[in-house]
Each structure stands twice: as structure tokens, then as C-alpha cells.
Amino acid sequence: MAQTSASQKKTSPKKKKTAGKKKALPVSPLAPTEFPEMPEVSGLEIATASTGERYKGRKDLLVAHMPAGTTVAGAFTQSSTASGAVEWCRSNVLSGSPRARVLVVNAGNANAFTGRRGSEAIKAIADGVNDIHGYPKSQIFMSSTGVIGEPLKAAKIVAKLDAKPAKASQARWRDAAEAIRTTDTFAKGCARVAKIEDSEVRIGGIAKGSGMIAPDLATMLAFVFTDAKLPSSVLQALLAVGIRDSFNQITVDSDTSTSDTVLLFATGKCAPHAEITRAGDPRLKDFREKLQEVLEDLAKQIVRDGEGATKFITVRVSGASTARSAKAIALSIANSPLVKTAVAGEDANWGRIVMAVGKAGEPAERDKLQISFGPHLLAEKGQRVAGYDEALVSAYMKNPEIEICVDLGIGSQSAEIWTCDLTHGYISINADYRS
Amino acid sequence: MAQTSASQKKTSPKKKKTAGKKKALPVSPLAPTEFPEMPEVSGLEIATASTGERYKGRKDLLVAHMPAGTTVAGAFTQSSTASGAVEWCRSNVLSGSPRARVLVVNAGNANAFTGRRGSEAIKAIADGVNDIHGYPKSQIFMSSTGVIGEPLKAAKIVAKLDAKPAKASQARWRDAAEAIRTTDTFAKGCARVAKIEDSEVRIGGIAKGSGMIAPDLATMLAFVFTDAKLPSSVLQALLAVGIRDSFNQITVDSDTSTSDTVLLFATGKCAPHAEITRAGDPRLKDFREKLQEVLEDLAKQIVRDGEGATKFITVRVSGASTARSAKAIALSIANSPLVKTAVAGEDANWGRIVMAVGKAGEPAERDKLQISFGPHLLAEKGQRVAGYDEALVSAYMKNPEIEICVDLGIGSQSAEIWTCDLTHGYISINADYRS
Numbered sequence: 001m002a003q004t005s006a007s008q009k010k011t012s013p014k015k016k017k018t019a020g021k022k023k024a025l026p027v028s029p030l031a032p033t034e035f036p037e038m039p040e041v042s043g044l045e046i047a048t049a050s051t052g053e054r055y056k057g058r059k060d061l062l063v064a065h066m067p068a069g070t071t072v073a074g075a076f077t078q079s080s081t082a083s084g085a086v087e088w089c090r091s092n093v094l095s096g097s098p099r100a101r102v103l104v105v106n107a108g109n110a111n112a113f114t115g116r117r118g119s120e121a122i123k124a125i126a127d128g129v130n131d132i133h134g135y136p137k138s139q140i141f142m143s144s145t146g147v148i149g150e151p152l153k154a155a156k157i158v159a160k161l162d163a164k165p166a167k168a169s170q171a172r173w174r175d176a177a178e179a180i181r182t183t184d185t186f187a188k189g190c191a192r193v194a195k196i197e198d199s200e201v202r203i204g205g206i207a208k209g210s211g212m213i214a215p216d217l218a219t220m221l222a223f224v225f226t227d228a229k230l231p232s233s234v235l236q237a238l239l240a241v242g243i244r245d246s247f248n249q250i251t252v253d254s255d256t257s258t259s260d261t262v263l264l265f266a267t268g269k270c271a272p273h274a275e276i277t278r279a280g281d282p283r284l285k286d287f288r289e290k291l292q293e294v295l296e297d298l299a300k301q302i303v304r305d306g307e308g309a310t311k312f313i314t315v316r317v318s319g320a321s322t323a324r325s326a327k328a329i330a331l332s333i334a335n336s337p338l339v340k341t342a343v344a345g346e347d348a349n350w351g352r353i354v355m356a357v358g359k360a361g362e363p364a365e366r367d368k369l370q371i372s373f374g375p376h377l378l379a380e381k382g383q384r385v386a387g388y389d390e391a392l393v394s395a396y397m398k399n400p401e402i403e404i405c406v407d408l409g410i411g412s413q414s415a416e417i418w419t420c421d422l423t424h425g426y427i428s429i430n431a432d433y434r435s
Numbered sequence: 436m437a438q439t440s441a442s443q444k445k446t447s448p449k450k451k452k453t454a455g456k457k458k459a460l461p462v463s464p465l466a467p468t469e470f471p472e473m474p475e476v477s478g479l480e481i482a483t484a485s486t487g488e489r490y491k492g493r494k495d496l497l498v499a500h501m502p503a504g505t506t507v508a509g510a511f512t513q514s515s516t517a518s519g520a521v522e523w524c525r526s527n528v529l530s531g532s533p534r535a536r537v538l539v540v541n542a543g544n545a546n547a548f549t550g551r552r553g554s555e556a557i558k559a560i561a562d563g564v565n566d567i568h569g570y571p572k573s574q575i576f577m578s579s580t581g582v583i584g585e586p587l588k589a590a591k592i593v594a595k596l597d598a599k600p601a602k603a604s605q606a607r608w609r610d611a612a613e614a615i616r617t618t619d620t621f622a623k624g625c626a627r628v629a630k631i632e633d634s635e636v637r638i639g640g641i642a643k644g645s646g647m648i649a650p651d652l653a654t655m656l657a658f659v660f661t662d663a664k665l666p667s668s669v670l671q672a673l674l675a676v677g678i679r680d681s682f683n684q685i686t687v688d689s690d691t692s693t694s695d696t697v698l699l700f701a702t703g704k705c706a707p708h709a710e711i712t713r714a715g716d717p718r719l720k721d722f723r724e725k726l727q728e729v730l731e732d733l734a735k736q737i738v739r740d741g742e743g744a745t746k747f748i749t750v751r752v753s754g755a756s757t758a759r760s761a762k763a764i765a766l767s768i769a770n771s772p773l774v775k776t777a778v779a780g781e782d783a784n785w786g787r788i789v790m791a792v793g794k795a796g797e798p799a800e801r802d803k804l805q806i807s808f809g810p811h812l813l814a815e816k817g818q819r820v821a822g823y824d825e826a827l828v829s830a831y832m833k834n835p836e837i838e839i840c841v842d843l844g845i846g847s848q849s850a851e852i853w854t855c856d857l858t859h860g861y862i863s864i865n866a867d868y869r870s
Contacts, residue, residue: 081793081801113789113801115818148786149819258793337772337857338865345866351583354548358516358693366516366548383550384584422772424862430773431780431858 025429028210030304030312030400030420031186038173038191039202042227043067043267045165046172048179051156054108054146059179061157062105064223065133065165070267072100072141073235075243077260083112084122085142086259092138098232100265101135103223104142104161105180107208111144111152112258121154128158143221143261145208146182168204168225177206180221183429184210184305190297192290194228197283199273201228203290207298210305222247222262222298228287229268230276237279238291239264246295250303250418251334262295303418308425311343312401318414319370319407325362326408326415332360333404333417340422346397348390350378357406368409373402460864463645465739465747465835465855466621473608473626474637477662478502478702480600481607483614486591489543489581494614496592499538499658500568500600505702507535507576508670510678512695518547519557520577521694527573533667535700536570538658539577539596540615542643546579546587547693556589563593578656578696580643581617603639603660612641615656618864619645619740625732627725629663632718634708636663638725642733645740657682657697657733663722664703665711672714673726674699681730685738685853686769697730738853743860746778747836753849754805754842760797761843761850767795768839768852775857781832783825785813792841803844808837 045065050058074093076086092098104125111118126137144152166172177187191204209220230238243262276284304312315334320326333339336356342349350371357364367382376393377385396402480500485493509528511521527533539560546553561572579587601607612622626639644655665673678697711719739747750769755761768774771791777784785806792799802817811828812820831837 077793078796079790079793080795080797080799081789081804110786113786113804113814113817113819115802115816117818148789149814151818258790337861341862341865344862347866351545351548354516354583355514355693358512358514360515361513362515364515367550369516369548379548379584381550382548383552383586384548422862423866424859426772427776427779427857427859427862430776431782 025183025185027185028305029310032301032304035174035177035187036189036191038168038170038189038204039193041168041202041204041225041267043070043269044168044225044227046168046176047163047165048172048175049160049163051106051160053153053156059175060107061160061163062103062176062179063161063163063165064103064176064225066100066102066225066265066267067269068101070100070265071230071232071235072098072266073232073239073264075239075262077258079258079260081113081258083110083144083259084114084118085111085144086261088122088126089141089143089261089263092141093236095138099139100141101139102129102133102141103263103265104129104140104157105221105223106144106152106157107180107182108146109144109150109152110146110148110259112148114149114151117151121152124154125157125161128154128161132161141263143259145180145221145259148258173204173206180206180208182208183307184208186305188298188301188305190294190301192294194287194290196228196273196276196287199271201226201270201273201287203294205294205298207302209302210307220260220302222295224262224264224291224294225267226265226291227267227270229270229273230266234276234279235264235266238288241279242292242295245292246299249416250299251331300418303420306420307429308423308427309420310400310423310425311421313343313419313421314401314403315417315419316403316405316414317408318405319409319411320413320415321363321408321411323413323415326413327417328362329357329360329364329406329408330415330417332356333406334419337422339404340419343397343402344421344423346394348373348378348393348397353404353406354379357408363410364408365410370407370409372405373397374399460618460620462620463740464745467736467739470609470612470622471624471626473603473605473624473639474628476603476637476639476660476702478505478704479603479660479662481603481611482598482600483607483610484595484598486541486595488588488591494610495542496595496598497538497540497611497614498596498598498600499611499660501535501537501660501700501702502704503536505535505700506665506667506670507533507701508667508674508699510674510697512693514693514695516548516693518545518579518694519549519553520546520579521696523557524576524578524696524698527576528671530573534574535576536574537564537568537576538698538700539564539575539592540656540658541579541587541592542615542617543581544579544585544587545581545583545694547583549584549586552586556587559589560592563589563596567596576698578694580615580656580694583693608639608641615641615643617643618742619643621740623733623736623740625729625736627729629722629725631663631708631711631722634706636661636705636708636722638729640729640733642737644737645742655695655737657730659697659699659726659729660702661700661726662702662705664705664708665701669711669714670699670701673723676714677727677730680727681734684851685734686766735853738855741855742864743858743862744855745835745858745860746856748778748854748856749836749838750852750854751838751840751849752843753840754844754846755848755850756798756846758848758850761848762852763797764792764795764799764841764843765850765852767791768841769854772857774839775854778832778837779856779858781829783808783813783828783832788839788841789814792843798845799843800845805842805844807840808832809834
């Protein structure tokens with residue numbers, strides 16, 4: 001626990017590094033002050049365990065049980081080298097009427113690019129779940145996160161599949177969020193209570209991810225549970241829209257994982273409400289909004305835990321000719337190492353924004369560009385604004401949250417991307433993560 | 436001179452940093468041991484001067500004079516926010532039968548995104564050259580490199596346009612290469628002597644660039660002079676092919692400058708040779724090869740001076756379905772922060788190569804991938820090879836030059852990209868370059 005403590009207290013900067021390769025990472029300065037209050041999603045039962053595999057002395061296995069009839073939707077990495085667990089889940093989600101009884105997540109080994117042995121490990125875990133709990137294989141969901149290319153020792157996971165589940169209490173939620181971490185410096189959770197007609201329904205989500213974050217799909221892992229009673233087709237439609245403005249809107253380092261997964265489960269165990277068959281049903285308005293808040297909050301928490309991050313950056317591009325073009329330019333800015341290092345250095349270097357707009361290969365006219373950092377207009381019509389007060393802008397750059405706004409002045413479309421700065425911390429974490 | 440000394444000797448690591456913002460950057464550990472011998476390209480005369488503008492106590496202005504009849508070709512940044520000097524040169528190169536009398540290059544201010552005042556500065560410099568030397572404006576070529584968004588003080592440049600030129604001696608070449616540097620830690624030059632029939636022709640080139648480097652166009656600035664007698668149309672064809680396998684094959688940080696420019700000048704003052712009217716003329720074979728060597732060498736020198744670089748990385752992708760796809764995957768690997776930091780950490784983390792192949796969005800099949808680091812095969816058919824000796828590969832990763840080879844196993848097309856690692860040095864240089 002000491003090595004990767006996710007206690008939300010800031011680690012003292014004076015604290016000595018642990019000897020050897022496994023240094024304690026200090027908690028991100030952008031972390032929320034505490035893990036949120038989480039609701040008891042009816043029907044959900046959580047178990048966690050230590051497999052003793054990669055991480056010693058901490059829980060690294062989540063087994064979340066759900067009642068018969070639980071519906072499910074999923075969104076997965078676009079990577080052409082997707083992991084076996086992603087392929088397993090995708091196949092189950094794509095079945096005619098997907099249902100879920102259990103979610104098994106292990107941290108420390110992604111079981112990606114492990115070939116035939118990787119597939120055998122997945123089969124062994126599914127067999128284990130089926131033997132112990134009797135759930136049909138089509139209702140078993142799995143995620144693995146961690147190092148790529150190392151064969152996963154399924155037996156160590158199977159041995160802990162009987163971990164005793166209990167209702168989704170605050171402590172169990174916290175354990176679940178802790179168990180799925182790898183290089184995360186804090187546990188990520190978010191919850192809302194929504195109304196569907198007079199029925200109160202609970203939505204609780206957890207996520208992990210800090211490096212290898214980029215759209216599509218940006219996530220890493222996120223699992224959202226609700227006790228609303230909704231068919232899988234409705235969940236899938238809600239999730240497709242939901243990730244567009246949350247997980248597909250973040251980038252830490254433009255790298256995309258082989259394991260990115262978002263799953264949304266609905267146990268249907270809330271107080272009865274009307275049967276809903278369409279995602280657009282007006283009675284779902286509050287649920288849609290609250291679900292979106294959960295997805296957005298979890299996505300932002302991943303950026304807040306961006307490896308080495310010291311600044312949360314919102315990039316807004318407006319006045320673009322198309323929405324796709326706006327997003328491409330926003331990503332070009334958000335992924336530019338020169339922009340990210342300038343923000344790290346608290347330098348209002350808007351010349352690098354101009355560069356990043358230019359390199360995006362999208363329609364833009366130099367002499368129509370307008371650039372602001374927060375409330376401060378720096379440049380318009382192709383040049384620096386008259387009376388630009390560098391001292392004011394420099395003071396703004398010291399904030400932990402920075403907004404970079406670019407108006408292209410050639411259309412009406414816009415996009416927003418959330419990212420973080422690029423610091424020595426990123427290099428330190430990634431130059432000796434595996435070896 | 437002391438602040439950005441380009442002496443090719445390694446700076447002692449114990450040397451104290453200069454106080455304040457302008458620290459001396461240590462010379463790249465990948466720098467050539469010395470500036471090369473350069474030939475006296477007939478007809479070329481070089482002048483350099485100090486404008487006293489941004490860099491104090493060093494030369495920051497190059498004025499290269501060429502005889503009447505000098506032909507010219509150019510290649511420029513694809514950025515939609517290109518600088519005024521790029522637009523000026525592009526317009527001159529695109530004129531029916533381009534000729535050049537002079538090249539004026541200033542370092543320290545890119546005169547980019549400076550709007551009307553930027554255009555006025557370019558006009559003022561052109562007027563100054565015309566007044567002092569009488570060259571027609573269509574034969575004046577200009578480049579500016581340095582900070583973006585600051586208005587360029589043309590008068591300081593105009594005041595030095597009369598700097599006394601002299602034949603392209605070794606000392607003058609060296610001065611020229613020094614004068615065009617910004618964050619470069621060493622002066623970059625390369626030369627070859629080629630034969631066109633019995634006539635010996637000289638090719639000499641200089642370049643600058645270390646950050647904001649990415650294809651297309653990858654350069655920064657490169658200027659190549661020859662005394663061969665070749666029409667501009669032949670030069671343009673040679674340059675178009677030449678940059679494809681040199682400057683468009685490098686990336687330091689995926690960022691593209693607003694000022695990237697390659698110019699190729701031919702004075703025609705060598706001993707007479709046959710009239711050549713086609714780039715494919717067999718009599719140009721030796722010239723083509725030597726020109727390519729110069730372009731490739733200058734491009735690699737830019738990577739060797741990549742900001743913070745400690746490793747030169749060659750990424751080779753083979754077995755791709757198309758050449759474009761091979762290049763996209765090679766760039767995805769070369770630009771991945773996770774791959775670049777792994778190399779910096781001397782970590783044979785091939786899982787990150789799998790990730791980078793996967794995220795490229797190009798045809799690839801996990802179970803056909805083959806990955807090698809140098810002579811060491813690490814993975815094939817979707818998994819780690821049996822008997823993989825991590826100690827051997829770890830020893831290989833300590834080399835200053837690393838080869839990453841990926842065979843996709845689905846086609847016959849290939850691509851090669853040159854890049855460098857991502858280190859603390861990059862962050863240090865870019866988090867406080869401007870402020």
C-alpha cells in the first residue's frame with residue numbers, strides 16, 4: 001500500500017524516494033481532495049482481493065457481481081492490437097441481447113499481445129467463474145490493465161474468484177476503485193442519483209488511467225453501474241453519445257491503449273419505473289444528464305491524474321468550418337509537446353498555439369485567428385493585440401487550470417478537449433516504468 | 436558566444452548553469468565530432484553580421500551572394516500559418532524561371548504571425564537589398580527563424596546588409612552555419628564533390644533546427660549551394676525527390692514550424708559541362724547521389740540535435756499493405772511519447788511498440804507482427820519469442836543509436852523514419868525557452 005498509496009493527501013515533496021525501481025509516485029496535485037460519496041446501487045455486490053501477482057501488499061482484483069437480468073453496454077479501444085479481454089467483452093456486448101452477471105478486473109498485467117497463451121488465460125478465468133458461480137460465459141465481463149506482453153497467470157486470478165462479495169457500500173466502492181489502479185496516483189469515482197419518473201435510481205462509476213490516454217477511445221478503464229431498469233439497446237445508445245463528450249474528449253499523451261474499455265451495467269433493481277425502450281425518451285432526461293455528469297467527471301479525473309501533470313488544460317476551438325476540423329485542431333494543440341511544455345513552464349507562449357493550428361492540416365486563415373488564454377485576448381487578425389499586458393497573462397498562467405481558446409473565424413463549429421501539461425514527471429514515470 | 440557555444444566539444448556536465456533564463460545548452464551528445472570540411476562553391480560569396488537584436492555577442496545574420504544567372508528551387512512548410520518569409524520565397528520560386536542573387540537569413544525572430552507589420556518588415560528588407568546591391572526583388576530570398584509573434588525590427592537587419600562578402604572559405608561556411616542557429620547546440624554543414632561528365636561540381640549545405648521538427652516539411656531551414664549549371668526546373672525536380680527521403684523522414688516532436696524552408700541554389704560557375712535539361716539525365720547520376728547524401732546528412736544532423744536528445748532512433752516498418760500506411764505506422768511509433776521515453780530509459784519496452792502500431796489506425800494484424808530492436812527479435816506472431824534474452828536486449832538499448840524494426844507481415848511496402856528520444860532535457864529546454 002505504501003508504494004502506490006492512493007490516499008488523496010498530498011505526499012510531502014521532501015519525502016525520500018523508495019530505493020530501487022518501484023518509487024512511490026506522489027499524488028497528482030490536481031487530484032480531488034477526497035474520494036466521493038458513493039451510493040448503494042441496488043443489486044450490485046463488490047468483492048476485491050490480492051492475487052499477489054505484480055503488486056504486493058495491495059488489492060489488484062475486482063469481482064463485481066450483478067443480479068440475473070442485468071443489462072450492459074460497452075465501448076472499446078479502436079486499436080488494431082486490442083487485448084484479448086477487449087475482444088471477449090466486445091463479442092459479449094455484440095450478442096443479440098447482452099446480459100451481465102459479473103465483471104472481473106485485474107490490475108498489473110494487461111494480457112495484451114500474449115497470443116495463444118493470452119486467449120488460454122481468458123478461457124481459464126471464464127471457466128473458473130463458471131465453475132465457482134455458475135454464470136454463463138456470455139454474461140462474464142473481463143478487463144485487464146497493466147504491462148503488455150507478459151503472459152497472465154490465470155490461476156492466481158481463479159484462486160481469488162470466490163472472494164466474498166458484499167453490497168456496494170462506501171468502503172467496497174473505494175476498494176474497487178483502488179484495486180483497478182496501475183500508475184494512477186489516486187482512486188477515481190463519481191456518483192449521481194437521478195429520477196426516472198418517481199423512481200430514484202443510482203449511478204456509480206469508477207475509472208483508472210493516467211498514461212497512454214488519447215481519443216478514440218480515450219478511456220483506459222471505466223465501469224459505471226446503475227440500478228435503473230433499462231434494456232441494453234438503450235444503454236448502448238446512451239453510452240455511445242456519452243463517451244463522445246467525455247472519454248473521447250481527453251488526451252494525455254496521444255497514445256492509445258490496447259485495453260481501453262467503458263462498460264455500463266444496469267441491474268434494474270431500483271424501485272419500479274415505466275418501461276423505457278428508447279434512449280431519447282423524455283422520461284430519461286434527468287438520467288441522461290446525470291449519467292453524462294458521471295462520465296465527464298471520470299474522464300476529467302483521468303486527465304487530472306495524467307502522468308506528471310501539474311496543470312489541467314481545457315482547449316476550446318470555435319469558428320471552425322466543420323466539427324471534425326474543430327476537433328482535429330483542438331487535438332493538435334492539446335497533443336503538441338511544445339504547447340504542453342509551455343504550459344508546464346507557465347509561459348503564455350501563444351506562438352506555439354499558432355504553430356499547432358498551422359500543423360493540423362485543417363482549414364484556417366492566419367489573419368483571422370483569435371487566441372485567448374482564459375479571459376486574456378492575446379492575438380487577433382494575425383498578430384498580437386495592441387496593449388497586450390504580459391504580466392497579467394503570466395499571472396494567469398500560474399493557475400492550476402488553464403483555458404486555451406482559439407477562434408478560427410471561418411465557420412460556426414466548435415470542439416473542446418481536456419488535457420494536461422508535459423513535465424519532468426512524465427519523463428520520470430515513463431523512462432523507468434517497466435525496467 | 437559563450438551562451439550558446441556551438442563548439443563541437445562536449446560541455447562538461449559539471450559546468451554550472453548560467454544564472455537567469457538564458458542558460459548555455461550543452462552540446463548534444465549525438466553531435467558529430469567536428470564541423471565538416473566545406474568546398475569553395477564557385478560564385479558563392481558569404482557575409483555574416485551581428486544585428487545586436489535578440490542574440491548578443493554572436494552573429495545572427497547570413498547574407499549569401501550569388502552571381503547573375505543562379506538558378507534556384509525550394510520546398511516549404513505545409514503549415515496553414517506559414518510565415519511571411521516563406522510566402523515571399525514560395526512566390527519567387529513559383530515564378531516562371533526563378534533566379535537568385537542573394538539569400539538573407541536572420542536568427543532570433545521568425546517574423547511569423549506578425550500580420551501587416553511582418554509584411555512591412557519583409558518589404559523593408561527587400562527594399563534595403565535592392566537599394567544597396569541592386570538585385571531585383573524576385574531574386575532576393577529570405578528566411579527568418581526564432582520566436583513567433585514578435586514584430587521583426589527590419590532596420591537592424593537593413594543596417595547590416597552591406598556586410599562585406601567573401602568567397603565561401605571554410606571559415607565563412609562555418610560562420611554561415613553558426614549565424615542561422617537558434618536553440619541548435621552545434622553548427623550543421625555537409626559537403627560533397629560530384630562529377631557531371633568530366634566537370635567537378637561542388638555541393639555545400641548548411642541547416643538549422645532542433646525542436647518543432649516533423650514531416651511534412653520536417654526541416655527547419657536548410658540551404659544547399661552548388662556550382663553546377665542546372666536549370667531551375669531540374670533543381671526543383673531533384674529537390675522534390677530529395678526531401679522525400681531526407682527532411683520528410685525525420686521527426687523530433689511531431690510539431691511543424693511555420694518557417695520550414697529548404698532552398699537549393701546552383702551558381703553554374705563550375706567548369707563547363709553539357710547542358711542538362713532533365714533531372715533523370717543519366718549524366719546527373721553522381722550529382723543526384725551526392726546531393727541526396729548532403730540532404731540526408733543534414734536531416735540526420737537535425738535529429739542529432741533534437742532538443743534533449745540522447746539517442747538517435749531509426750524506425751523501420753516493413754511488410755505493410757501500402758507505402759503510405761508504412762510511413763503512418765513508422766511515424767506513430769516515432770512520435771509516441773511512451774516509445775520515446777522508453778528509449779530514453781534504455782528500456783526494451785516492446786509493448787509500447789505494439790501500442791503505437793495499434794493506434795496508427797492502419798491495417799495491421801496483431802498475430803502477424805514481428806518486432807526487433809537492432810539484431811534482437813523480441814516478438815513474433817502476436818507474442819514474445821521463446822528464449823528471449825532480456826539481458827542481451829538491455830545491453831543493446833545502451834547504444835546511442837537504436838533501431839526499431841517492425842514487420843507487419845501483411846504486404847511488401849516499407850518506410851523509414853529518423854527520430855530521437857524524449858528526455859528531461861526536452862522539458863527543460865521547452866518549459867522556459869521564451870519567458
